[in-house]
Amino acid sequence: MSNVNAICRRKHAKFFMRFLDLLPSRLASHDSTRVTIAFFAVCGLDILNSLDTIQPATVETIIDWLYRYQVVSKEGEVECSGFQGSSTINTSVPNENITKYKWGHLAMTYTAIATLVTLGDDLKRLNRKAIIKGVAAVQRDDGSFSASVEGNEYDMRFVYCAAAICAMLNDWGTVNKEKMAEYILKSIRYDYGVSQHFEMEAHGGTTFCAIAALQLSGQLDKLSPETIEGMKRWLIFRQIDGFQGRPNKPVDTCYSFWIGASLKILNAFHLTDYEENRSYILSTQNTTVGGFSKWPDSMTDPFHTYFGLCGLSFVNEPGILEIMPSLNISMRAYKKLKELQGHWAPQEPEECSNCSIIDIE
Numbered sequence: 306m307s308n309v310n311a312i313c314r315r316k317h318a319k320f321f322m323r324f325l326d327l328l329p330s331r332l333a334s335h336d337s338t339r340v341t342i343a344f345f346a347v348c349g350l351d352i353l354n355s356l357d358t359i360q361p362a363t364v365e366t367i368i369d370w371l372y373r374y375q376v377v378s379k380e381g382e383v384e385c386s387g388f389q390g391s392s393t394i395n396t397s398v399p400n401e402n403i404t405k406y407k408w409g410h411l412a413m414t415y416t417a418i419a420t421l422v423t424l425g426d427d428l429k430r431l432n433r434k435a436i437i438k439g440v441a442a443v444q445r446d447d448g449s450f451s452a453s454v455e456g457n458e459y460d461m462r463f464v465y466c467a468a469a470i471c472a473m474l475n476d477w478g479t480v481n482k483e484k485m486a487e488y489i490l491k492s493i494r495y496d497y498g499v500s501q502h503f504e505m506e507a508h509g510g511t512t513f514c515a516i517a518a519l520q521l522s523g524q525l526d527k528l529s530p531e532t533i534e535g536m537k538r539w540l541i542f543r544q545i546d547g548f549q550g551r552p553n554k555p556v557d558t559c560y561s562f563w564i565g566a567s568l569k570i571l572n573a574f575h576l577t578d579y580e581e582n583r584s585y586i587l588s589t590q591n592t593t594v595g596g597f598s599k600w601p602d603s604m605t606d607p608f609h610t611y612f613g614l615c616g617l618s619f620v621n622e623p624g625i626l627e628i629m630p631s632l633n634i635s636m637r638a639y640k641k642l643k644e645l646q647g648h649w650a651p652q653e654p655e656e657c658s659n660c661s662i663i664d665i666e
Contacts (some may be wrong), residue, residue, distance in 0.1 A: 312617065313592050314624055317610060318355040319407045320595030321346040324607050325359070325367070331604075338390040338586050343367065344416035345607040351423050351635045352614045359424075368426050372451050376409045377435045385409055386432065386439035388417035409439045410453045411466035418473050423638040428645055437478035440467050444480060448488030449502070460501045462493060467515035469632055472521040474606060475646045486524045489515045497535030498551075509543055509550035512536070513563040516570050517631040525570075537573045540564050544577055547585030547616075557599045558609045560591045561616025565628035569619060579620040586613045 307308030322345045328335070335342060347367070350356050359367070374389040387409015389395075394406045414436060421428060443463075445449040450463040464485060471477045492500050492515065498507020499515040516536070519525045527535070544550050548560035561582055568574040588601045597613035615633070618625045629639040655656070 312587060312622060313590060314355070314596060315351055316592070316595030317590070317597075317614070318350060318353050318358050318595075320605070320610060321349045321353075321607065322358060325363075330363040332606075336391060337393040338413065340371065340388060340390045340413045340420070341416045342419045342607055343371070347420050348423050348634060348638075349607065349611040351638060352611075352618060352628065354624060354626055356423070363435070364424050368421060368424055371421055372430050374413070374417065375430075375432065375570055376439075377432045378439070383454055384438050384442035385407075386435035386442075387411065387414035387453075389413055397610055408453050408455075409436070410457075411440065411443065411450060411463045412452060414439070415466040415469045415473075418470065418623065419632070419634050419638070422473070422642045422645070423634060425641065427661065431474075432476075433476060433649075437471065437476050437480070438473060440470055442481045443467075444484070448481065448486070448487045449485035449596060450485075459517075461489070461499065461511040461514045462501070464488065464493070465518045468518035468521045472632065479523070482522045482524060485522065486519060486527050489519060490527065493532065493536075497539045498533060506551060507539065509540075509548065509560050509563045509567075512540065513567045516567050517633075518586055520570050520631045533571060537568065537571055537576070540568050541570075541573065544582065546578075546581040548582070555600065556585060558586055558597050558616065559599065559612040561586055561619070562612040562633075565616055566628070566633070567618040569630040574619060580617065583620050583622070586616050589613060 317399070321456070324342055328342065332342070354389070363540045371388070374391070375589045376386055376389060378384050381660040385408030389407065390410055390413040422611060427609040437659040443454060444467070445451060445459055449459045449461070449592045450467045452463050467480065468485070471480055472595055489499070494500055494507040496507055498509075500507055501511045519527065524618070544555050544561065545645045547556035547558065548564040549556045550563065552561050565574055565577070568577065586597065590596070590613070591605045597610040598605045599609050614625060615628050618628045628634070629636050632639060
């Protein structure tokens with residue numbers, strides 16, 4: 306089923322296109338996160354340099370569909386602006402003109418904006434100010450962020466989503482970046498990995514979320530030289546052939562992005578073994594119907610397919626576009642975003658003094 310020598314670009318493009326048309330029954334439990342699945346499919350096609358596979362009329366349909374999930378709070382209501390993942394939980398109250406649980410979710414807002422930018426949308430229908438207010442509304446006293454206004458998890462994943470949204474919209478509003486950085490620094494463990502929340506085990510995915518959030522908010526310099534070196538060591542030690550997310554765990558395709566992007570931001574990815582990484586990623590591709598899985602000869606999915614391609618981008622795979630590590634979009638989409646930001650109301654940009662990846666101009 307797999308081939309370690311070549312990437313099946315056309316089959317992977319077809320794989321993503323199928324997920325834009327119909328979700329298989331095995332993904333029924335992900336119905337409330339359709340926007341994120343669209344992100345993997347659209348941005349995956351972009352990284353494959355195959356975005357033109359989507360017909361122009363379909364591009365407009367996807368853009369219109371995404372804007373259907375934009376939520377803007379009305380005056381006097383609870384601040385809950387952002388994007389939903391689908392309409393699954395839009396429950397109307399009988400005899401009242403309100404819909405309960407119709408509020409933005411940080412992960413859906415981040416992936417919706419990233420998908421719109423990748424599709425070439427001008428973002429003129431985006432209520433940027435309302436979205437930033439929605440981000441600020443879910444920041445907690447400890448500096449972390451909840452996924453949405455009520456009844457949701459709060460941890461490093463949503464710290465990243467909040468930072469990515471603010472960076473993409475070039476506006477931090479009343480978000481307390483300093484408190485956010487404090488939360489991140491308190492989550493660095495004894496081994497220099499970063500945990501999902503205080504006093505938990507260090508994890509590759511949340512280490513990326515922490516490092517990227519610091520970079521996007523211009524606060525990477527809050528990491529001491531000793532901490533940065535410790536992080537590099539912890540990250541580099543996650544490589545077996547591919548990368549694992551934690552010590553003593555099996556390797557997994559997606560960590561070629563989570564660990565790889567973290568090392569890219571810290572300017573240390575060159576210390577990894579490119580060929581071993583590439584060989585592992587390609588061993589998980591399905592050469593019959595396309596797609597990548599977390600392990601060889603297991604079920605493929607859009608999540609691991611997208612992150613497998615990102616991992617191949619980091620090792621300079623021919624035909625794969627370059628990735629902007631901290632925003633997790635192609636450099637082509639990132640340049641488009643910078644162009645859009647240039648047309649918005651002038652304000653001081655958030656610069657990252659420690660890394661040249663942010664400022665590509």
